[in-house]
Amino acid sequence: MNSPIRPPADAALAHGEASALIVRLLPFIGERRLEPGDRLPSERLLAERFGVTRAIVREAIAKLEAMRVVERRPRSGVYLRAESQVGSLDAIVMKADLGLPFDLRESDHLSEFRSILETQAIELACVRRTQEDIDRLDACMSACRERFGRGESIAQPSADFHLAVVAATHNQFLLRAANSCYLATRELREAVFTDPTVCRRSIRDHQKIRDAIVKGSVTLARRAMKDHLHVANHYWRTQFATGEAAAGAASPAKHRRRRGPMTR
């Protein structure tokens, strides 16, 4: 199983009324000026207000609770948590998943976070990589080249490569955090990685990174990764700005409802 470790399917939160309710719930919280510690309306009221069942409300709240956006107190109510302090990483990732936009500041912070993870990860990867890790890197490289040759976007195999690097640290926490980053930026990456210039540059950089890891040279690898991330973040920022400009009214991140047979 050398293929890049990737889920067969799309992201998770897009289905059903419960997710739709979350999307409507967040602005509702905003316009009500609810602050951390405040209580949300009762489940029954919310159900009535949004025209759904209590079961739907409870499912939505369960998800928000899992992401530490909200806290349930039995027989008392549902309370908003202090977002910045207790929200989970995925509570932000979810924003993208639900079609809510990032602002530029958040985008930069995400880039910074990703850079931190990956520059540290590659050093560990140089030391810990196994043959299997290297095979996975090569598989991603092949996938990139193949897709590029067909003129397709290399967004996914490129992300897979980066994740494969992190995976070579064999540290689950690093891997999961990095994965969240790539989930959060999936849509915009699609756009960035259609530009042939970007693709060529990426593939070249990835090759350097891969070679450095194989060689086990920490300094080489870190240098290569830093260079790559620097350029990548630049492209990313540019793309984000243009996307931001075009993101006027309707959120373009909405065509996610794929229902295909899902070959697995």
Next chain:
Amino acid sequence: MNSPIRPPADAALAHGEASALIVRLLPFIGERRLEPGDRLPSERLLAERFGVTRAIVREAIAKLEAMRVVERRPRSGVYLRAESQVGSLDAIVMKADLGLPFDLRESDHLSEFRSILETQAIELACVRRTQEDIDRLDACMSACRERFGRGESIAQPSADFHLAVVAATHNQFLLRAANSCYLATRELREAVFTDPTVCRRSIRDHQKIRDAIVKGSVTLARRAMKDHLHVANHYWRTQFATGEAAAGAASPAKHRRRRGPMTR
């Protein structure tokens, strides 16, 4: 109602049948040898099997879905996702929250992850800290000293200090990731931070860190943080080992049910 500082209330996932079901569900997945991509039994079967309602099953699955442990495919089934690749950071944090044990390997990886976040964070903090950030650091220091003076555990204010450092980066992603780390280790930290030696050492180290941040000296701060983390991780590892040995009995703080080891 505005109590000074809200004792973070108990963590999130601990209430009710849905959470209990998650705890029973994970071992169930394990003993059934379900692998990524496999389908879970239908909701109705699970409900019958575990003696709860479908509503409970759905709530539990909603949480697992939010943490990207499983994936729902409408009118098809609930499928296990590739854990290492797609699970969220909080899917691991949850383990602690549900009373499931870490193994030593995971514990070390968590320490490593935390160290990466915080050593990078402190550099940014040196540059970006505002007066408000410094005030927060000082408040945490005071809380530490006060509690230590009363002979209480400084686990919470100590964690608050570390989080305040990360908060000074003004990077939400860093903060949330770091926060997840401290949530995951809450219980064990309580034990570690009752030892006066540890407390004294921590407070001293924190003071150094705080001063370096105020001074804005990146090199000093990084040095101080690295030293502190090194020692802290040592204490932590020791405590973990002893805790592991005594883990035959139930978790000391909670009277939560736990089943088999199931660490996969």
Next chain:
DNA sequence: CGTACCAATCTGGTAATACCAGAAAGCGAC
């Protein structure tokens, strides 16, 4: 008056049941 106590009424937590629509499997007709 003030206070202690009690009952109506909130809350979330859980249960039981039913129906819908897509998907898949069985199965008969050809």
Next chain:
DNA sequence: GTCGCTTTCTGGTATTACCAGATTGGTACG
């Protein structure tokens, strides 16, 4: 065999009801 129907799965949603803490309001008592 293959086509096409029907049955039987699946999750998705709605409805209703009851339980038990918590809150609240009022009332009876001191």
